[in-house]
Amino acid sequence: MGQQPITFLRQVVALCTYPELLESPHFPADAKERAQRILLYCGGQSLGSYSASQGLNCIRQDVAKYMETRDGGVPAESDNIYITTGASDGITTIMKLLVSGEGRMRTGVMIPIPQYPLYSAAISELGATQINYYLDEENGWALDKNELKRNLSAAREYCNPKVLCIINPGNPTGQVQSRKGIEDVIRFAYEEKLFILADEVYQENIYSEDCKFHSFKKVLYEMGPEYFSTVELVSFHSTSKGYTGECGFRGGYMEVINMDPEVKAQLEKLLSVRLCSPVPGQVAMDVVVNPPKPGEESYELFTLEKMKVLHNLAEKAKLTEDVLNTIPGMHCNPLQGALYAFPRIFVPPKAIEEAETHGMVPDMFYCMKLLEETGICVIPGSGFGQKEGTYHFRMTILLPIEKLKVLLQNVKNFHTRFLRKYT
Ligand SMILES: Cc1ncc(COP(=O)(O)O)c(C=O)c1O
Structure with missing residues (x-):
């Protein structure tokens, strides 16, 4: 579509891929520093090695720092961060982890309608039960807690609702949810003991002057310890959108909070089956969360x-x-x-x-x-x-x-x- 790649991102990936370029005068010093640091964390200092299943340590640390800055100091721990193969990998892995049971006890997953079809496809592949909740078109595609309640109660008759998916900003609907809407959803999830999947891949794509991106994590934190220490939440981000649009790199991450340690151990086992996400995509993700700082050459x-x-x-x-x-x-x-x-x-x-x-x-x-x-x-x-x-x-x-x-x-x-x- 004619959108040009961000030079710094491509430079860091190129340098990591072909370290001989570190000698080249055509690359800025800050890109070289980033590449050298990442390579130190790679097995044999090579991008061609598998990384830990959870992702390279230094990149997870950078993600944690990015989230803390984004959320005005809300703490983030690199242990809770998993580098994924785009957001899709994270979303399908978490769904796989959460879906179980037979008949009326089969896991129900609440998804917005309209939705991004990855959700209905993953639900169908896993044989989970899809529970639709409609976004309010007359009200700018807002979330409506009564709609959520109504559909949850109806679904309890035929499945075991456990998961609530939200896409913010929305695909295909292009809305940015208000802080109040997010609070309502969190309160609802808390009361109904639902696991929240917050798809926040468009967090940098906000255009309207009177809109602001509110991460689920930050709102959860600000609702107080009763919520922040209990509500199970996974949020997703990706290199595919934002201003980078590097969807072919398949970079992404998820942050998992309040997950039971035994379940988390199973998540790690699941992730280790695919060994690791592609390391070049991890590097691209690193640039998204750790871009050049004021005073740096680039x-x-x-x-x-x-x-x-x-x-x-x-x-x-x-x-x-x-x-x-x-x-x-x-x-x-x-x-x-x-x-x-x-x-x-x-x-x-x-x-x-x-x-x-x-x-x-x-x-x-x-x-x-x-x-x-x-x-x-x-x-x-x-x-x-x-x-x-x-x-x-x-x-x-x-x-x-x-x-x-x-x-x-x-x-x-x-x-x-x-x-x-x-x-
Ligand atoms: C809402 C939403 N979630 C997830 C994805 C998948 O992104 P990724 O390329 O990171 O797997 C997309 C892609 O269009 C999307 O629109």
Whole structure:
């Protein structure tokens, strides 16, 4: 999509991969220092060695420091940090650990609807029971504690609900949850003894001036020791999003708190089956949590590149929201964060009938028509889940801005033609 990699990240990974470059005058001293430090922690000082299953020690320490700074001093321990192969690996491993039982005692996992389909796929692979809770579209895709309660009580009739997943900022919905919403969820999890999975991979992707990222960990801490010492929480982060977008490196980490030591021992056993996450991805993760500091040689260029990516994404989020909301029969909630728009679309009854004759759900029919007529590929809302009778699609805001403008104009023209044809 034209987004340029962050130079410092690539330099550190290159230096670790090919240490002869440490002699090269073309690399800055701070990148060399980082690489040398990481290599000291690698077996045989080589990136080609397996690391400890939990990840390289120095990188886990850097993650802990990053979290402490991010959360205004809330303590983080490197022992609770596990370096993963992207966030996906962490999420599926934790689910595997938590799912058990048969029949009515089978583990139930609460997931938001709309959701990122990794969750429904992992639940289905593990044979767990999926418990949907709907995000409140009319209220900017907010979390609604009554909705959580209602669905939990209903699910207790047929499974054993144990896990509550939250994606913040949201994919595909692009909202940033309020502090109050997060507190409500934590209180709910505390009362109902649910294990929280907080997917926070978009924590750096916040665009709206009046929104702030609140980590579950920080809110939990600030709710007091009664909560902070009991609520079981795992949070996930990744190199794939933010301003780095290095999804191919497969870097990530999770922090696990309040897990029973015996369960934690099983987690470590599970993780050791896959030996370790790829060490180059661990190095990329290290740069995300330990970027150049003020006064270091690379600081200026790094800050420039980071700000450029984030400003550009913020501009594209605003443009996308604004243009989509000028289209009659379409409504897009504020794009506060993450990398997507998830507008609601009006599909006329005649189009719904025609979709049926093609054996398609209405939003799939809409997206196929859009693809055929314009070459634009978006994902139907039914792929993420949506309230019955509502239709959406998801698009990313990643395209370069000039192309994005053309794309949005084409979507607008298509939607107008579609409504004219079927109304
Ligand atoms: C909400 C969410 N969680 C997890 C992931 C997976 O990220 P990773 O590449 O770190 O495995 C994605 C990727 O799009 C995502 O949107």
